[in-house]
Amino acid sequence: MRFINSSYEGLKDHQATQLLFLFSLCLLSSINIIEATVQHLKWEIKYEYRSPDCFKKLSITVNGLSPGPTITATQGDTLIIQVTNSLITENTAIHWHGIRQRGTPWSDGTQGITQCPILPGETFTYQFVVDRAGTYMYHAHYEMQRSAGLHGLIRVLVPEGTVEPFSYDEERSIIVNDWWHKSAIEQSTGLLSLNFSWVGEPQSLLINGRGRYNCSLAGTTDVCDMTNTECLPFVLTMVPGKTYRLRIASLASLSALNLEIEGHDMTIVEADGHYVDPVIVKNLNIYSGETYSIIVKADQDPLRNYWIGLNVISRKPGTPTGTSILNYHPNNPLKVPPTLPPTGPLWNDTLYRFNQSKLIKSHPDHIEPPPPTSNRVIILLNTQNKVNGYIRWSINNVSLNLPTTPYLIAIKENLRHVFSKKPALETYKYKTYDIHSVLKNPNTTLGNSIHRLKFNSTVDLILQNANALSPNISETHPWHLHGHDFWVLGYGLGKFDPQINPKNYNLVDPIQKNTVPLHPYGWTALRFQADNPGVWSFHCHLEAHFFIGMGVVLEEGVERLGKLPKSIMGCGQSKSLVRT
Amino acid sequence: MRFINSSYEGLKDHQATQLLFLFSLCLLSSINIIEATVQHLKWEIKYEYRSPDCFKKLSITVNGLSPGPTITATQGDTLIIQVTNSLITENTAIHWHGIRQRGTPWSDGTQGITQCPILPGETFTYQFVVDRAGTYMYHAHYEMQRSAGLHGLIRVLVPEGTVEPFSYDEERSIIVNDWWHKSAIEQSTGLLSLNFSWVGEPQSLLINGRGRYNCSLAGTTDVCDMTNTECLPFVLTMVPGKTYRLRIASLASLSALNLEIEGHDMTIVEADGHYVDPVIVKNLNIYSGETYSIIVKADQDPLRNYWIGLNVISRKPGTPTGTSILNYHPNNPLKVPPTLPPTGPLWNDTLYRFNQSKLIKSHPDHIEPPPPTSNRVIILLNTQNKVNGYIRWSINNVSLNLPTTPYLIAIKENLRHVFSKKPALETYKYKTYDIHSVLKNPNTTLGNSIHRLKFNSTVDLILQNANALSPNISETHPWHLHGHDFWVLGYGLGKFDPQINPKNYNLVDPIQKNTVPLHPYGWTALRFQADNPGVWSFHCHLEAHFFIGMGVVLEEGVERLGKLPKSIMGCGQSKSLVRT
Structure with a gap:
């Protein structure tokens, strides 16, 4: 067991406990000569003038860099990242894209869903285990802040002695x-x-x-x-x-x-x-x-x-x-x-x-076969709409509007009036809907309903593309799921037919991913296991699309979670939890 | 008694109580035919493209306007202003400049001193009485945000029947x-x-x-x-x-x-x-x-x-x-x-x-004569310095660095480790200091110490100007005091001599103000009564100067305050007050 930077000052109680638990695990594991590392990183997030394409403008840097420093870890490592926000007047939050955050849903870094934003001058500690080798990334997950340059790469290496199915120098x-x-x-x-x-x-x-x-x-x-x-x-x-x-x-x-x-x-x-x-x-x-x-x-x-x-x-x-x-x-x-x-x-x-x-x-x-059937099928129609004259993206005719209190806190602490308790719509009128035409009535509404999933159930997510507000335009939307990987069961062009298309699902060797394209006028069928207690976003990864409503929110097993860290609180209705 | 917009939804308990108290006062007063009004304003703060000088850039608007709407009230009125922050990723806070906030120090709107910043998507309610006729203003009080255009005028009219000492059409x-x-x-x-x-x-x-x-x-x-x-x-x-x-x-x-x-x-x-x-x-x-x-x-x-x-x-x-x-x-x-x-x-x-x-x-x-003597004299040397190579402004050789937890919350809730308990320096070595020369060693330190004042004591504040980092440059600094007016006892050019200059103070008919210039190489002498429980900033009103340290913080009588509203909390150590 080796430690990189063993300074734990500023760690919250629950994190210390978690760490202690990890230590014990490590001690036990060390008998089997498994190397588990705790990496302690200190990051400062700030605006700096940069000229990445020769044009000087403000970029958001991590310890002076944009892209930020590459994180290199080994499968099983724990990362403790103390993020200090020096953005002056802007908040921030950082998402560890592709890391499933099993047992640490409050470290997912999605503002409005898993945490309150990190205020200027404050330090927020993310702590999580990178439990699977591979290539991942991190980036701001707060409105369109990612596009200011707050992003970087995470390399998770296989444990020593593990052979990958390809070789290179x-x-x-x-x-x-x-x-x-x-x-x-x-x-x-x-x-x-x-x-x-x-x-x-x-x-x-x-x-x-x-x-x-x-x-x-x-x-x-x-x-x-x-x-x-x-x-x-x-x-x-x-x-x-x-x-x-x-x-x-x-x-x-x-x-x-x-x-x-x-x-x-x-x-x-x-x-x-x-x-x-x-x-x-x-x-x-x-x-x-x-x-x-x-x-x-x-x-x-x-x-x-x-x-x-x-x-x-x-x-x-x-x-x-x-x-x-x-x-x-x-x-x-x-x-x-x-x-x-x-x-x-x-x-x-x-x-x-x-x-x-x-x-x-x-x-x-390396095939991990998907469950042969699912417990629930959620069909998500992607459309461009208008709400009171404003252009928005919608899923099943509702444009997501994040509440000011994160869902995770609202659900775990039973805060009322944070979001609508009416379940989000699970499908659209696919029998009559013409995905190739501009909507006759593009008007729709904002909403903050979510999909609550039975813990450990198997869920299919079917993305259905359609025409945007202009004729003959259907954009490509890369959809990203937090907290899980999904199996990619199939891609199609045209309208998904729930009676026919599932028959051709690839249940043999589908790839697992966390981000997948939805092609113009096409559909993409995904399956995942709702086995990670928390609240998770599933959204178009284009900044301008998610920013104006293109996403849904999934919840599973929040009742299984222990106490939430106080560090994720402070905004919206979570102020009602202040005792004075 | 007349009401403008009688909707009180969303008011916090303590505000409702305060309002009830005000109602009772009003009812009593109405016997004497005094008109007391409650004005309920709803403001949305957002970025919008504006071209105030023909050049298009983002301005911060209040309900679409920059400058924001003029507030017109009558002496004794209560203003209830619901501020919704729609700045996307930036926080805000609004200061009601010249309004003393007697009994409502948490409505002073100074981020880091009296409140946590208002997060995007949140609504913060300011409530206070405009207890003196005159011309005032409001503006953002959060880093340099004021300079983005979030400002406006407050006109407080004399009560009907009151005659002002001048006339106009x-x-x-x-x-x-x-x-x-x-x-x-x-x-x-x-x-x-x-x-x-x-x-x-x-x-x-x-x-x-x-x-x-x-x-x-x-x-x-x-x-x-x-x-x-x-x-x-x-x-x-x-x-x-x-x-x-x-x-x-x-x-x-x-x-x-x-x-x-x-x-x-x-x-x-x-x-x-x-x-x-x-x-x-x-x-x-x-x-x-x-x-x-x-x-x-x-x-x-x-x-x-x-x-x-x-x-x-x-x-x-x-x-x-x-x-x-x-x-x-x-x-x-x-x-x-x-x-x-x-x-x-x-x-x-x-x-x-x-x-x-x-x-x-x-x-x-209209002379309100000042107390003939003071209990305490604080001399404040204004210098430009360097801290680890960064240019800063300092007072008595310390550059103010606001803590992430507002002083008002830290003091009232006995939060530790928020700011240094060592008192701020009350003077400088005026006998030997050469205010006309560039400092030989411009290096200094950041600090967050404050001046704690005896409640109801009389305090003199002597501002002393000096040379900046370049030779023959001494800038003009307009100093603004929150929560009080001060008497302007005198202005001088050169170095203030505590033995001689007070003898020439104007104790007969000094003007009372809340903002006063400190002229190049000069001094300005002020006196005020520390009779308003709260924590108050006294600072240079130039955005670029206060932003890099040019201010001090005064406290008096916080122990006399009732419960602080939860709405001002949520940042820094005030998260430790969250019960989960």
């Missing part, structure tokens, strides 16, 4: 995202305006926090400087002949992205922490909230460098290709490749993306 | 402030950076929220539009021959300002809610946080309009004159005067400003 990590010059607050204000003001396509695509904006397009020259070393391209150096594992995470706010490495095939071997039956692709479609590991071999002409190209797909691109350099050692890292960067697949080739999604299945040696 | 209100195109968050981030980044002089000066930026200086044309009607000048229309009371408030973030009405003398009759022995001036120096009423007679050539000019003083101006039009009815309101706008006094004529400050004395019929 070295590994590298890549975060991809889209970037705007308008602040998250400016973007949010536009979305909340009656005269809806859309920020438009991103100015840049970033690879590991580096992009390149054409400064001649910026009006004032003092905020854009193409000689700034902050916007030199990211360079991925490989030694000819070696094999690399690339861990890739998309933290995009809006864009579905395609990553291509010029002249190099990619073998997909991991998706959201699960081993994939290896698939070779020319380029990878990656949706916001997804992670993949790919294997790439440095087997091309070693005398030159190659482009890594990042392109927008599924929306008409208004952003230049994001580029990095694949550098063959010992060439000059910044030696420009003699070619043009990959431009990716056609942006509107839905079938291409649909087919790649269907390729991803569980590795034959 | 009509009255008008004027708010003056300075305006930047960078957001409050961008400005704050610059101030908190190790490589201190100063936002520079304001882009515009606004009169009633209207200025005029030269859009040709803006790089991108789409954010600046000189044809936008939002940036048409404010027009003050007068009927020839009539006499006007102008209520003027400065909500400037940084600039000392001078207001001049071309060709019209001004008679100063009220300052910070107190009647002034009438003084005639050509133009008015007004410091951030001050209010004045002036009498202006429309006695000039009625065939033309006149300029109202607003100019920066005491700092080398980098901002054009702010202009409004004094329109003589029935001329065209926008008819441009045939002259040039007033340029005000020389910006660096300290003596001019010093002498005008000394002119302001109490009206002979």
Whole structure:
């Protein structure tokens, strides 16, 4: 048992107890020579001026970095992360995306659902176990704050001695995202305006926090400087002949992205922490909230460098290709490749993306088969609507409006008047609904009802896409489930038929994931086990979509939880719990 | 007794009790035909795009307005203001500047001192009595948020039948402030950076929220539009021959300002809610946080309009004159005067400003004489320093750093570890200190100690100015006291001598104020009665100065207060009061 930074000052009682419990476990385990580590991290979250694409604007940094520091841990480790909010007037909350938080639902970091926001000047301690190897991420989970740059990667390694179903010489990590010059607050204000003001396509695509904006397009020259070393391209150096594992995470706010490495095939071997039956692709479609590991071999002409190209797909691109350099050692890292960067697949080739999604299945040696049937089927129609003239996204005709008191506190502490006790709608009128047409009456309502699930029941979630407010537009929505992985039972184009489509579910080797695309005019069928006491969000991972209502909330087994930590409280009706 | 909006839903118990008490008082009073009103206001605070000087940026609005709505009440009225924070990710708190909050210290709205900040989505109810007629203001009191435009005027009228010591036909209100195109968050981030980044002089000066930026200086044309009607000048229309009371408030973030009405003398009759022995001036120096009423007679050539000019003083101006039009009815309101706008006094004529400050004395019929002696003298040296390389402002060599738990809660609830129990320093080494030189060692420390005052004692506060970090620079600091008015016993240039200067205090007819300038290299002597149970800030009213430490905190009689409202809690150590 080794400890990294053994300072536990400031830990709350319940956390100390939990830690003690863990210690005991570790002591017991050490007999079996299992190494369990407690990592204690101290993070400061603040605004700083950065020029990731040569354009200077405020970014949110973690200990000075955006993207923040990569967390590297080993399966079974406990992470204790003391987050100090130095954002001056803005609150924050950080979600550990892909970590299931089994037994620690209050550490999920979803403002309005599992915790009150962390106030400026305050320190909140997240503590949880990373119980499964794989590639994960963290990011702000508070309105549109993620798009200001508060995000990073989590690598959970397999325990020593465990063999993974693929081999490589070295590994590298890549975060991809889209970037705007308008602040998250400016973007949010536009979305909340009656005269809806859309920020438009991103100015840049970033690879590991580096992009390149054409400064001649910026009006004032003092905020854009193409000689700034902050916007030199990211360079991925490989030694000819070696094999690399690339861990890739998309933290995009809006864009579905395609990553291509010029002249190099990619073998997909991991998706959201699960081993994939290896698939070779020319380029990878990656949706916001997804992670993949790919294997790439440095087997091309070693005398030159190659482009890594990042392109927008599924929306008409208004952003230049994001580029990095694949550098063959010992060439000059910044030696420009003699070619043009990959431009990716056609942006509107839905079938291409649909087919790649269907390729991803569980590795034959690592299949955890899904329960053959489910106890409950929830069908979720995705539509764009209007509420009192404001544009909103809705699920089954209700646009989610988070209460000011987090659901977890409200349910556990029996606080009244926090959210509607009427259950959320479980389906829509699929027999008569035309998913290919613009709604004749787009008006709908806000709501905060949730789905309460029987503990340990098996639940199917069917996502159904439809037409948006404009004719012939159906967007791609990457849906992310907190607290669980789901099995991806099937993808379809058109309208899901509950009588027919389940017959073709893949119950043999479906991949497990936590984020999955819903393709234009298509459907996606998922199954999961409601076996993790807590309150969990299931939502579109696009910042601008979840921000204006595109999500649902699931609850299971909250009655099984012990005392909630006081640190998650302080907002809304939880003030009624103050004794004076 | 009349009621405006009698809906009391959502009022907390203690407020209901207070209200009931007030009702009883009113009922009793009604026998004496005194009219006491309860005004119930509902405010929504949000970001909206505005172009006050033709340049489009986010402003913070109150019910859609920046400046916010003017509150008009009558002396003795109770205001119940339900503030809903719709700022998305930012907290807020609103201070009712000049209202002493006798018996309601938790409604003072000073984040970190009297309340936790109001979280997005939450509604906080301020309730207080406006117990003295006069001109006051309200504004955000949370880091530098005020400079985003959250401010407005409070007019408290004398009770019917009361005669004021001046007469006029009509009255008008004027708010003056300075305006930047960078957001409050961008400005704050610059101030908190190790490589201190100063936002520079304001882009515009606004009169009633209207200025005029030269859009040709803006790089991108789409954010600046000189044809936008939002940036048409404010027009003050007068009927020839009539006499006007102008209520003027400065909500400037940084600039000392001078207001001049071309060709019209001004008679100063009220300052910070107190009647002034009438003084005639050509133009008015007004410091951030001050209010004045002036009498202006429309006695000039009625065939033309006149300029109202607003100019920066005491700092080398980098901002054009702010202009409004004094329109003589029935001329065209926008008819441009045939002259040039007033340029005000020389910006660096300290003596001019010093002498005008000394002119302001109490009206002979309204003198409330100060206690002839004081129980305690606190001398406050104002210096600019460095703390670990960061530029800060300090008082007696300590730079104020507000705790995350408000002092009022910490003291009343006996919370430990919130702030240092060591008393704040009461003086500096004035015998040897050279106020005219740059400090040889500018390094100092952060602190959160306070001055605890004996209830009902008389306290002198002596402000002493000094040289800043650059040679030959001593700035003007407008100091504002919460919860009280003070008597202005004297102003001096040079170093205050506690043996000599008090002999020349004005104990006969000093004006009472809540905000007062401290002139370059000068001193200002104040006296007040510590008769208002609560915790009160005394600070420089410049946003950028208070934000980096320029203030002190005073406490008196907290033990006399009843239960604190739960609504002010939720942050920092007040979470320890949550029972679960």
